[in-house]
Amino acid sequence: MNALTKPANATDARRAARSHILTPRLETPFHPRLAALDEVNDWYNWAGYKAPHALFDEELEYFAIRSTAALFDISPMVKYRIAGADAERYLNRLTLRDVRKLPVGRVHYTAWCDDDGHVLDDGTLFRLGEQEFRLCCQERHLSWLLDSAFGFTVEIHEETEAIAGVALQGPTSYAVLAEAGFAGVERLKPFDIATFAHDGGTVTISRTGFTGDLGYELFVPRQTALSLWDRLWTAGDGHGIRAIGYAALNRTRIEAGFIVANADFVTAEGALRADRVRLPDEIGLDWLVDPDKPNFNGRRAVLDARRNQTLRHVLVGLEIEGNVPAEHAIVYHRGKREAGLVTAAIWSPTAKRNIAIASLTRPYGTRFVDDLWVEIYAMRELKYQKMMKRAKIVPRPFVKLARRTATPPGLR
Structure with a gap:
């Protein structure tokens, strides 16, 4: 070994030691189509996969969901x-x-x-x-x-790697499926599943989604993912179809009042502090609990908390004055005592309201529901401006669309 090879080998060793940083994220089966449509290079890590935060414009992608049809890659789920x-x-x-x-x-x-x-x-x-x-x-x-x-x-x-998934959401989503030749999809009611022929195999279509709109989710083996995308994209050409990223989807899920793990609540496995975990009733999932069925994990603790009235938190919807989103704002009672934290917030173009989801510490949100305020810090010309805005508790969903449940759906 000569003197010239040692530095090179040392450099290679250092590079190998940090290869976990340099290794690209996994690419979903639909990545070639998303990459071809990408205009802003705004990607994030979703469960180890490279996923778009936005592809061209967050605002226009949102309106694609609410006005026409939008394709969102859910393969990393x-x-x-x-x-x-x-x-x-x-x-x-x-x-x-x-x-x-x-x-x-x-x-x-x-x-x-x-x-x-x-x-x-x-x-x-x-x-x-x-x-x-x-x-x-x-x-x-x-x-x-x-x-x-x-x-x-x-x-x-x-089967995350083996099964590709794509969400088709929006008022023209059924029209796209009909144009693509999925005969009989009009019979699907919300939360129905059906199997259709595709590319020598099958595609499973469910009438589900995370937008609170008319929508479907489609699942195929990885090897037929691109042919499914192309089939939908071609069929959607006359129906305003667009590919979207998570930022737009997140806006619609907030309007629908849906929650996200490790955003609106911390999962039990992910929590570092004992006071961060949540019972189902503390994050609005009390309606899922079936106390009459046989034993299930956590049954005694959930029902004991109800009976003994030891629930510590409550998740609520808020409507906030003004039009500045209150994301991660602190919620106060009477403007002085901390009552909780906003976990998600947007100005809703559809509801024309400033809305938020917030986790409050009881008795705020249960006994004390009036005189709530949020503390918002808005950037104005490189300086933060503190604003105290009134908030009131309102029901979720913030946006309720009749087309979401209409069967058969309209073609628009």
Whole structure:
């Protein structure tokens, strides 16, 4: 080894040591199409995947959802296939809702807790067969799912990488599917699932979404993802179809009053402090809890908290005066005593209101519901301006669209 090779090898060693930083994020099956449409190079990390925060303009992408049709890549959403003789019994033990009431060909929104009743995550459960399910969620839980399966005859595996998913949302979304040749999709009611032919195989279409609008989610094997995108894109040419990023989707989910794990609440596995975890009733998920079904994880803790009135938090919708979004603003009672924190906020173009989702510490939000204020810091010409704005508790969703549930949907 000569003197000239040592520095080079040392450099290579240093580069290898930090290769975890240089390694590109995973690319979804739809990434080639998204990259071709990207104009702003605004990407973020979603569960290890490269995902667009925006593709061309956040405002226009929002209006594509509310005015025409929008395609959003949901492939990074964590997906588990759960099957076996005890699949129903296992999921009924794991989750809050009664899985026995979920028919084949339907989806329901659910959540699951640790033994102390603290929410681990929320997501959607697809019943694909009598004993075959797909669980979709925000965080990875394979170890927890496998540990919880002790004593059950069930197989669980992650299929995030193998299954591509895309959300088609907006008032012309049904028109796009009809144009694409998915005959019979008009019969799907909200939370229905159906299978259609595509590219020598099948595509599973559910009437679901995260926008509070008319919409669908489509799932295919990874190898037929691009042909599905092209089929939808071609069909949507006359219906105003656009590809969108998360920023636009996030606006619509706030309008719909939907919550996001580790944004509106901290998951039990992700919490570093004991006071950050939440029971279902503390984040507006009390309606998911079925106290009449057999035992489920956290059942005793959830029902004891109700009976003993030891719930500490409440998630509420707020309408705030003015038009400056109050994201991460502190909520005060009578302008003096801290009552909680805003977890998500926007000026809603559809509702024409300044809206927010906030986590309040009881009794604020339950006994004390009036004289609430938010402290907003707005940047004005390189200087923060402090504003105290009145807030009032209002029902969620902030935006409720009749087309979301209309069956058959209109073609627009």
